[in-house]
Amino acid sequence: MLAFLLSLTPIIMAKIKRNRNGTRKDVIIAKAAKLFREKGFSATSMRDLAEHVGVEAASLYNHISSKAEILQEICFKTANNFMSHIEEVDATPNKTAIEKIQAILRFHIRQMLDNYEEVYVSDREWKHLTDPYLSNMQTQRRAYRQRIASVIEDGIRKGEIKPIDAPTAVLIMLHAVSGIESWHRSKKKIAGEVLEDNMVQILVDGLRKQA
Amino acid sequence: MLAFLLSLTPIIMAKIKRNRNGTRKDVIIAKAAKLFREKGFSATSMRDLAEHVGVEAASLYNHISSKAEILQEICFKTANNFMSHIEEVDATPNKTAIEKIQAILRFHIRQMLDNYEEVYVSDREWKHLTDPYLSNMQTQRRAYRQRIASVIEDGIRKGEIKPIDAPTAVLIMLHAVSGIESWHRSKKKIAGEVLEDNMVQILVDGLRKQA
DNA sequence: TAAAAATGCTAACAATTGTTAGCGGGTTAT
DNA sequence: ATAACCCGCTAACAATTGTTAGCATTTTTA
Numbered sequence: 001m002l003a004f005l006l007s008l009t010p011i012i013m014a015k016i017k018r019n020r021n022g023t024r025k026d027v028i029i030a031k032a033a034k035l036f037r038e039k040g041f042s043a044t045s046m047r048d049l050a051e052h053v054g055v056e057a058a059s060l061y062n063h064i065s066s067k068a069e070i071l072q073e074i075c076f077k078t079a080n081n082f083m084s085h086i087e088e089v090d091a092t093p094n095k096t097a098i099e100k101i102q103a104i105l106r107f108h109i110r111q112m113l114d115n116y117e118e119v120y121v122s123d124r125e126w127k128h129l130t131d132p133y134l135s136n137m138q139t140q141r142r143a144y145r146q147r148i149a150s151v152i153e154d155g156i157r158k159g160e161i162k163p164i165d166a167p168t169a170v171l172i173m174l175h176a177v178s179g180i181e182s183w184h185r186s187k188k189k190i191a192g193e194v195l196e197d198n199m200v201q202i203l204v205d206g207l208r209k210q211a
Numbered sequence: 212m213l214a215f216l217l218s219l220t221p222i223i224m225a226k227i228k229r230n231r232n233g234t235r236k237d238v239i240i241a242k243a244a245k246l247f248r249e250k251g252f253s254a255t256s257m258r259d260l261a262e263h264v265g266v267e268a269a270s271l272y273n274h275i276s277s278k279a280e281i282l283q284e285i286c287f288k289t290a291n292n293f294m295s296h297i298e299e300v301d302a303t304p305n306k307t308a309i310e311k312i313q314a315i316l317r318f319h320i321r322q323m324l325d326n327y328e329e330v331y332v333s334d335r336e337w338k339h340l341t342d343p344y345l346s347n348m349q350t351q352r353r354a355y356r357q358r359i360a361s362v363i364e365d366g367i368r369k370g371e372i373k374p375i376d377a378p379t380a381v382l383i384m385l386h387a388v389s390g391i392e393s394w395h396r397s398k399k400k401i402a403g404e405v406l407e408d409n410m411v412q413i414l415v416d417g418l419r420k421q422a
Numbered sequence: 423t424a425a426a427a428a429t430g431c432t433a434a435c436a437a438t439t440g441t442t443a444g445c446g447g448g449t450t451a452t
Numbered sequence: 453a454t455a456a457c458c459c460g461c462t463a464a465c466a467a468t469t470g471t472t473a474g475c476a477t478t479t480t481t482a
Binding site: 227235267269270 | 458459460462
């Protein structure tokens with residue numbers, strides 16, 4: 001009632017609109033992912049985030065426990081996503097190495113197209129995690145690259161893949177895919193499926209036209 | 212003399228050691244590039260930088276005018292470097308499209324190996340430039356990609372290159388090269404020349420072994 | 423409908439940010 | 453030797469940072 005005595009206009013508190021099937025925390029994380037992508041984790045302030053959520057900064061802390069936690073959720077959700085996919089691919093029988101590589105590539109591209117903000121952020125901003133999480137993420141990333149390298153080395157042994165340095169091939173693949181960022185910004189986008197086919201083709205068969 | 216009255220030990224001021232052929236400003240920018248790469252532009256403070264230079268934060272301002280200026284110097288020096296190279300390649304007569312692409316690729320890889328910190332920073336942190344410089348950089352980057360795309364489209368027309376979407380090929384190329392970051396961190400590095408050959412080969416002829 | 427839980431607000435905090443002012447010692451040029 | 457300049461220092465600034473405390477309001481539960 002005190003508020004009524006001090007101001008004659010009723011106080012209306014902004015509420016975080018939550019979509020069906022999503023908590024308010026999910027809304028905050030989604031907005032955060034967008035801002036982290038645009039400006040980077042460090043350059044995004046909690047007041048910044050709050051404004052985009054439509055609420056005061058302090059109110060965010062009813063849903064999350066710290067700024068760091070937001071980044072953790074984004075990074076580990078994405079990492080787990082990729083991890084479980086590669087395990088699935090690896091366990092599939094009757095697949096050539098090239099087919100496995102194609103499956104991994106296509107999954108990366110799809111993820112980049114469908115969950116752009118979070119995949120992008122988790123790839124570029126994971127360095128800002130703090131220490132139990134930071135080491136964990138480093139380990140996980142190394143393990144992930146190692147699994148892909150094994151697929152490639154397997155393919156080399158079977159004569160399906162050129163005898164190149166497998167870790168080099170992995171880093172080319174993964175970074176090439178993260179280039180979809182530029183595609184997202186570009187004016188004249190080609191369709192997602194065309195992009196996917198082009199990327200897979202270039203990485204598997206190269207730029208040069210065979211004679 | 213006042214200082215002598217207050218403390219019995221003589222005051223020794225740290226001086227920025229400058230290498231031959233380099234100003235103190237150059238030293239600051241080099242250290243900044245290293246820190247910006249490790250922690251990002253926003254997460255690097257001037258006191259942080261000062262400590263690595265071996266000086267107090269305020270002293271930096273005898274050599275640079277702002278934190279923003281440091282980023283500008285790094286970004287535009289690198290950008291100009293790439294711009295003049297592609298002009299040179301473009302002007303070279305009697306070169307096939309594939310040869311031009313190879314020359315561009317090799318230049319990128321070399322730059323990444325030789326000027327790692329600055330190239331990396333200018334690629335990942337240019338978004339933190341402020342506005343006259345930000346727009347300028349955006350324009351320059353777009354123009355640069357466009358020139359490479361033209362080379363590719365030319366190659367497609369002449370039947371040297373597969374008929375793929377040229378902008379897609381460009382973004383794959385450029386981002387693949389920036390993956391050398393992972394190579395720098397990796398324990399068991401292969402030699403720079405091997406890396407270069409591998410990358411060029413994969414991008415030009417793909418992973419798959421021809422039958 | 424009353425109690426409990428969830429969620430918002432304002433105000434404030436301590437720390438950190440980039441940067442400036444002003445001073446003095448050290449080096450170089452006259 | 454003396455003047456001028458370069459360059460480092462300390463101290464301080466206003467702004468911004470992430471976060472907490474305490475209270476008010478709305479929504480859910482009983």
